[in-house]
Amino acid sequence: MSNSATEHLTEPQQRILSFISRYVAEHDVPPTIREIQKGAGISSTSMVSYHLKALERAQLLNRYERRSRGVVLTHPHRVSxxxxxxxxxxxxxxxxxxxxxxxxxxxxxxxxxxxxxxxxxxxxxxxxxxxxxxxxxxxxxxxxxxxxxxxxxxxxxxxxxxxxxxxxxxxxxxxxxxxxxxxxxxxxxxxxxxxxxxxxxxxxxxxxxxxxxxxxxx
Amino acid sequence: MSNSATEHLTEPQQRILSFISRYVAEHDVPPTIREIQKGAGISSTSMVSYHLKALERAQLLNRYERRSRGVVLTHPHRVSxxxxxxxxxxxxxxxxxxxxxxxxxxxxxxxxxxxxxxxxxxxxxxxxxxxxxxxxxxxxxxxxxxxxxxxxxxxxxxxxxxxxxxxxxxxxxxxxxxxxxxxxxxxxxxxxxxxxxxxxxxxxxxxxxxxxxxxxxx
DNA sequence: CTTGACATAGAACGCCTGTTCGCTTATCAT
DNA sequence: ATGATAAGCGAACAGGCGTTCTATGTCAAG
Structure with missing residues (x-):
């Protein structure tokens, strides 16, 4: 079920990941920091930023720095x-x-x-x-x-x-x-x-x- | 290849479409108005906005109003x-x-x-x-x-x-x-x-x- | 108890971004 | 030529957005 990479994820980090996944499925576009904040129940934008850095280190997503909605999951279920x-x-x-x-x-x-x-x-x-x-x-x-x-x-x-x-x-x-x-x-x-x-x-x-x-x- | 809708497209509109397509392929995220402006060689943001409206009317893309990067192609051969x-x-x-x-x-x-x-x-x-x-x-x-x-x-x-x-x-x-x-x-x-x-x-x-x-x- | 690494919160800064509006330029039938 | 219409331009506005900074809290190791 879970692999070695996801095992060390904190609970808010998992919330963030799954929110991004859901959001992309629904909107075709990644969410903004503030949308993640609300949607994943994170208390501040800086915390989102903080967690996103960790998730990026864990290779679970890629970020385009300073780009709005620059959050892309590494393993999106890309569909053609x-x-x-x-x-x-x-x-x-x-x-x-x-x-x-x-x-x-x-x-x-x-x-x-x-x-x-x-x-x-x-x-x-x-x-x-x-x-x-x-x-x-x-x-x-x-x-x-x-x-x-x-x-x-x-x-x-x-x-x-x-x-x-x-x-x-x-x-x-x-x-x-x-x-x-x-x-x-x-x-x-x-x-x-x-x-x-x-x-x-x-x-x-x-x-x-x-x-x-x-x-x-x- | 060309259907009745695309035949009436002006040349800058086609540039915009193909730029968006290239951009999404490369960045996983749709471009902003200004990125379209530069990438498709449009002279002003208002012109991009203008053309995007036309393209939306032609059902070639969907827009999420007032959302950054809220431009999503409805390209038929691509399944979202x-x-x-x-x-x-x-x-x-x-x-x-x-x-x-x-x-x-x-x-x-x-x-x-x-x-x-x-x-x-x-x-x-x-x-x-x-x-x-x-x-x-x-x-x-x-x-x-x-x-x-x-x-x-x-x-x-x-x-x-x-x-x-x-x-x-x-x-x-x-x-x-x-x-x-x-x-x-x-x-x-x-x-x-x-x-x-x-x-x-x-x-x-x-x-x-x-x-x-x-x-x-x- | 102290320390230091980590987690959290909130605010502020400054660029980003979509939209709008007034203005100029091209087009074209009259 | 001319006036109407459409197309194009650029600046400006307001809110969106990513980032960063400071202050505070938690908790285990020394």
Whole structure:
């Protein structure tokens, strides 16, 4: 949690650091000394100055001398456009229909898009999102309204959580997939650990995509 | 490259834009009016002010009025820190312990952070994340390893999904909370629609935070 | 107890900075 | 040419801002 550098920080110094961090996140611009004073609850500007010097010595921030707002955190969580992926919501997944897959030619619709941090999903290739409709995915611990972020792939590894359309039952489902050794059956394991896995004929199971991430807004 | 808005830009305005861009890249902080004046070769501060107004009208930058260095580019290909929120993972939530809440003074640790698109969680204030340990939150449709993004609030509205610590049972749980009319009981409704709600004495329920979002990496 | 290193407070100094305002210069249709 | 309109200039104002200085307090080591 804490590294060797932060361990020696006094409590007001930590307040200052976290205030700067919050302030930058909100305003795009570092705070002034007096804003730090108020925001971090420091009693005087000279104390802020005093603590900032210590923090600079500890390499936790850089200062541009005599510049207003010249306080820059050393480890800002710098974010570039590459860190966000816009994933199109291409449709709904319901138990009775195959899960829709993205039309590559379709325009990315801003209205029907989930923004996801890249760190959650990795590469943006082949990503699309489905909105879950109804309670039919409950054994995958997924409820009505949840967003499932999928990746279009031909292959799934054992243990991957995937969207599968069962042609014989005419329903789609989200399960962990394991190929049996004989290659003829798939083991489908609900995400819900209280439920038992079951088996289907591999010929009746179409794998439609791989679940990368599940998001539930509240 | 050029859109309808930038086509009408005068040449000094373009100089100003590109100077701001260069300056921010170099200093991490936007320039002042006078720095723009020198750096972009504008003859007076009032002219800078004049051009900045035009650029603001053209939606090419945002200004924080009367704030030093309150000039922020709205450049489309650049995503500002506003679009991603770094949420600290402050601990684990298990059924037998109160859910940890963030120490507001604690440093945001880069290692234990979830990056979440702001569109999922709104304002960054008071956000923290918990990693769910074990299957005890299964009736909230939340499994071992899931990340719950919470907001610290004093109040929850009826129907909010919240982390509640039940002092009489010594366990914490994630449920939808409804206050009964008499104000003495809380109705706690599992997220799983197949399960029945139950009631607790309001005095034995400590609301610890509000669930903003649930994320399951796969 | 003394000392000295550190922490704190408050005020003051002086430059920094965004804004405004009066004035001058360019542009251009009449 | 001319007068209207817009663009440009520079100074000045008022408050913002970083820095520094002095006085006071705390506390552990000598």
């Amino acid at each position: 456009a590459h860190d966000i992926v816009n994933v199109p919501i291409v449709g709904r997944i319901v138990a009775s229909e195959p899960a829709p897959t993205p039309d590559p030619d379709a325009l990315a619709d801003v209205e029907n898009t989930v923004q996801v941090a890249r760190s959650l999903v990795g590469n943006a290739d082949g990503l699309y999102a489905l909105e879950v409709q109804g309670d039919s995915m409950i054994d995958a611990l997924i409820n009505d309204g949840d967003i499932v972020i999928m990746r279009r792939t031909d292959e799934v590894k054992n243990g991957d959580l995937a969207a599968i359309f069962l042609t014989d039952r005419n329903e789609s489902t989200l399960k962990r997939v394991y190929r049996e050794k004989d290659g003829k059956r798939l083991k489908l394991k609900p995400e819900n650990p209280t439920m038992k896995p079951f088996y289907v004929d591999a010929r009746h199971a179409m794998i439609q995509g791989k679940v990368m991430c599940v998001i539930r807004k509240t | 820190a506003h679009d991603i929120v770094n949420v600290p993972i402050v601990g684990r939530i298990v059924a037998s312990e109160p859910a940890p809440t963030p120490d507001p003074d604690a440093l945001a640790d880069v290692e234990n952070t979830v990056q979440v698109a702001r569109s999922l969680v709104g304002n960054a204030d008071g956000l923290y994340a918990l990693e769910v340990q074990g299957d005890s939150m299964i009736d909230a449709l939340i499994n071992d390893g899931d990340i719950v993004i919470m907001r610290r609030t004093d109040e929850v509205k009826n129907g909010d999904l919240a982390a509640i610590f039940l002092t009489d049972r010594n366990e914490s749980t994630l449920k939808r909370v409804y206050r009964e009319k008499d104000g003495k009981r809380l109705k706690l409704k599992p997220e799983n629609p197949t399960m029945k709600p139950f009631y607790v004495d309001a005095r034995h329920a400590m609301i610890q935070g509000k669930v903003m979002c649930v994320i399951r990496k796969t």
